[in-house]
Amino acid sequence: MTERIAVGFTGARGGECGLSWGQIAIWRAIQRLVPDDASLNMSWVTALEDEGLSVDTPLSRITDTVSYIMGRHESLRTTVRLDEAGEARQTVARDGVIELELVDAERAEAGAAARQLQRRLTEPAFDYPNEWPLRVGAVRVGDVVTHAVFAICHMVTDRGGLTALVNDVVSGLVGRPTLDPTDAQPYDLALHQHSDAGRRQTGKALRYWRRQLSAVPASRFGEPDGEPRFISATLSSPAGDQAVSLLAERERVSTSAVILAAAAVQLARQTGAREAVLQVIVSNRFRPGLAGSVGPASQDGLCVIEVGDDELRPVIGRAMRASMQAYLHAQYDPVALDALVEQLGEVDLSCSFNDRRFDSQTPVSAAADVSADSLRAALPHTTLAWEPVEHYGARYFLHVNAVPGVLDLTLFADTSVFDSVLVEEHLRGIESLLVAEALGALTVAA
Structure with a gap:
């Protein structure tokens, strides 16, 4: 059985501006690959128990983690659309709602269910102006979540920034979310670079x-x-x-x-x-x-x-x-x-x-x-x-x-x-x- 859970989030600010130079580089790479731009999507599965992160994990731990990273990282709540001149611009939402796809499975089939969910979340190209650049899911066995699944658009980050994002996700999944200030947000970089x-x-x-x-x-x-x-x-x-x-x-x-x-x-x-x-x-x-x-x-x-x-x-x-x-x-x-x-x-x-x-x-x-x-x-x-x-x-x-x-x-x-x-x-x-x-x-x- 599959269920969709609405997860609210709130960040420190919102705004609109042009793309940062790094975002422009990724945006151009995406445009060169259309209609095969989904090949740039990134995803991973976290097996909470098998990786020793958490046991008897309630669904609220997953939704709290999603709310936390959405509020913490502006790139996760950024959409990109073209202006009247055909130039790409970013809009950072201060708050909003993202859906989490929840799949119920038997214990023996939880890993396979997580991999299927990962493929389902990763394969479609993102709708850049109308969809959050993050897709999330979870696999539940009874009342316990065994796997968390994340798929992200390349506009969110690159290889160098992925480690920082994963670290924050893990800190949330273990129940100890990082509270240290973030490094520069793309919005800050764009304003400086212009x-x-x-x-x-x-x-x-x-x-x-x-x-x-x-x-x-x-x-x-x-x-x-x-x-x-x-x-x-x-x-x-x-x-x-x-x-x-x-x-x-x-x-x-x-x-x-x-x-x-x-x-x-x-x-x-x-x-x-x-x-x-x-x-x-x-x-x-x-x-x-x-x-x-x-x-x-x-x-x-x-x-x-x-x-x-x-x-x-x-x-x-x-x-x-x-x-x-x-x-x-x-x-x-x-x-x-x-x-x-x-x-x-x-x-x-x-x-x-x-x-x-x-x-x-x-x-x-x-x-x-x-x-x-x-x-x-x-x-x-x-x-x-x-x-x-x-x-x-x-x-x-x-x-x-x-x-x-x-x-x-x-x-x-x-x-x-x-x-x-x-x-x-x-x-x-x-x-x-x-x-x-x-x-x-x-x-x-x-």
Whole structure:
């Protein structure tokens, strides 16, 4: 049996303004994927008893938690609509009501019921102007809630802010809601970013982009062979994980920089260029007030890495320096950047790199345990899996996935310009570069 429970909430304020820069970035990503924008929705199931959070949990604990997080985080009670000029604006409601979907189940079927509820809440795209960007549900066995289910629109937050939101949800579910002040709300960020100070910040960032864009060619891959056709491939390499850890320790850089360097070398070689130009996804969480902010803050940074005829090692240091500059200049008004790109003429910004790992600045495995024998023994365990994609917003987009003990890379590509043969060559080439460099380092050390 399914029941809908009305949950009221009240926050500190309401208001209307333009989107923050991070919200604009997410809004554009959503629009590029319509009608497949539901693919950006995020969700999770909390098994209260199995995860040791709570036993004999009453429904009121769940509704209190929902009311608490809705009141605490303005992004959860924000809707987005277009104004008369076609520009997206956000409206923060001070108070309102959200529905919780309650499912009754037998004890043995509670977990399956929660997973079904999760799919039901996650799969439809959100109605951005008319629906709260949060969907909630619960599974009840008798008088006790066993599972809480949450589905959120990407406009609520990004990967960096999701941790803060989940922490607040958990604090409510265990009956001890966090009372500490929140970090910056998206509404605050939007007001600041549309001020004179925000315009100065944009000016600084765009001066960097102007310098770097001079290195960006008009076309990276040549003319497309027909309409865009998308595919994704995922390489999972235990040997690559070991190699990355060893090289990051040797070069005293992040593992993210090592992977970025290998991707840059392979991309430059396959496109006949002497540099790799990649947009990197920057969380911006290192900036004051954003570490625990529940709102989208990520933006693209521009990373130009000189490759030339060099092998991997010298490129690693360049990738680290280039990525740091990209991070420092990745907070700006996207509309102003559009105007700059249009002013400069055609440039190819179709390649992107995104490290999805939360621990991207630290080795994935212990570098001290890596040996030539362990690397060679791990190589046969590399796998490559393919999946067709209906629609994607980039010609080349390399994601580093959070898989412990494995270098897990997913490449989305437009096969009209970068076909499946080149995709496989690219992913396996990254692994080969990393493993060869690591084996060379171990030989020198011996």
